Amino acid sequence: MANLRDIRNRIDSIENTKQVTRAMKMVAAAKLRRAQERIFEARPYAYKLRELIGHLTDKLEDVGHPLFQQPDTDGVLLIIVTADRGLAGAFNSNVIKTAEAEIEAKYTAERKQGNLYLLCVGRKGHEHFARRDYQLVGDFRNVFDGLNFSLAKKVVEAAHEGFDRAIWGHVDMVYNEFKNTISQNRIVEPLLPLPKEQFLTPVMEEEDLPEIDDTLEVDYIFEPGAEQIMNALVPRFLNYQMWRALLESNAAEQGARMVAMDNATSNAEELRDELQLKYNRARQNAITMEILDISSGAEALES
Template sequence: MASLKEVRNRIVSVSSTQQITKAMKMVSAAKLRRAQDNILRMRPYAQRLSGILTNLSSQTEGSITNIYAEKREVNNVLIIAVTSDRGLAGAFNANIVKAVVALISSKYSSQAAAGNVTVLTIGKKALDAFNKRGMPVISDYSTVFTNLSFDTVRPAAERAMDGFVAREFDQVDLIYNEFKNVATQIVRQEQFLPIEDKPVVAADAAAMLVDYTFEPSKEQIIEELIPKSLKIQVYKAVLESNASEHGARMTAMDKATENAGELIKELKLTYNRTRQAAITKEILEIVGGAEALASA
């Protein structure tokens, strides 16, 4: 059984850890509010931009004729993996790494065997994880969260787009955590390039019945909208991941605080039992000594 001093030291240590986890939970809660506001503002814009693009492409013979829509044999693959820069967020980062590994194993095993699968990492945790696995990594974009904005994320999207245009990559996939609520983050996998024609939903079909005059032409508008839409897609994924990170860390720190409280209760119970046993032992020793003196 541990001594009273050892138990006291453990109680002090766990109490200090509990204060840290409480503080981290509060910090994450404050950051989550801002991150959640950002993604809630971005979602309608991204959806509307995608809807406009879908409508225009549907009015131009129903297909997108653009270099970013070129479908070819998939020999070289790029996977954009979005994680965080820091840990202590539960399985937040591990889920992305697992999703990338599972995607490679199930869909790109032959390309991986030939060394033709590259990972573009957004977030230090992804960079560290795939460097350890010895995978080809594009690591110039692992610190975008230090100053998160469209301008800091745009180069990552442009790198993937330029690589596709130059035939360095034949397909680009995007994997990130989508923010649902504080306790739930959903791992999403999207085909980034080549872009796919999307079916027109009923809400957009009604808008297409209106006779619009386009200036410049529909085709030219599509040519300008596609690159912007692709960059917005990556930026939205990073914002989703940022909100998800703070939600996951807030949940993890809340659970850690609760666990620390339970551990402190157990340690205090152990301390009281140990102290009680020590007092009982001392009383027995005194009584035993008194009886020995009386019988002498």
């Protein structure tokens, strides 16, 4: 039977751990609410920006913006968004596995030829791929504590610079999209060159779209001109795409951490109850042994 003091020490240790995990769950829940609010606040501007670019692509017979054209190069850049910290269940490992599966399925030849580049936002992804000798672009570790729009602009600038210099001709993003507190969607989507198809699809579900008269055709007048407006809007759209991915990943991280810490708290309570039962049995056994010793001593004196 284990020593009573050892069991008591383990119970105290588990109780302290439970308090830490419970506090982390509460902090993650508060951060999740703020992260969701930021996503909801960004959506109206995003919808309108995408809608405007859609009208412009319809207006222009030939979209000559360079970010719609793919450079003649075999280079590929993957932007992988992870977290700076762990203790979030399978959040980081899922997005890393998704990126590795994407590389194996589509970019094995590029990696062998030295034409595959990774831009990792978040410490976990950066360190994981650095240990495996991937070509890393930039250093975006420890950035989620003060997450702001300037980070998205810096990431897009790094991707745009290599795209403009024809170092890479294709840029994909890999990140966790927030679905709910229990699950996340692993997303792989193109960033550059801009696919025209995404501007032709509705920005909202059909049931959310306002009723319009299909017999009327709206003729937009662009001032100063469609091409000038396109040149101004496309960089903003790219920044938004990156900003949206960062917001989604941040919300998904907080949701995953909240669930992981809730499970850890529940496991700690179960383990504490098991040890408490074990402690009570050991204590009862010790008391019984003491009673037997006293009874045996009394009988020996009487005899």
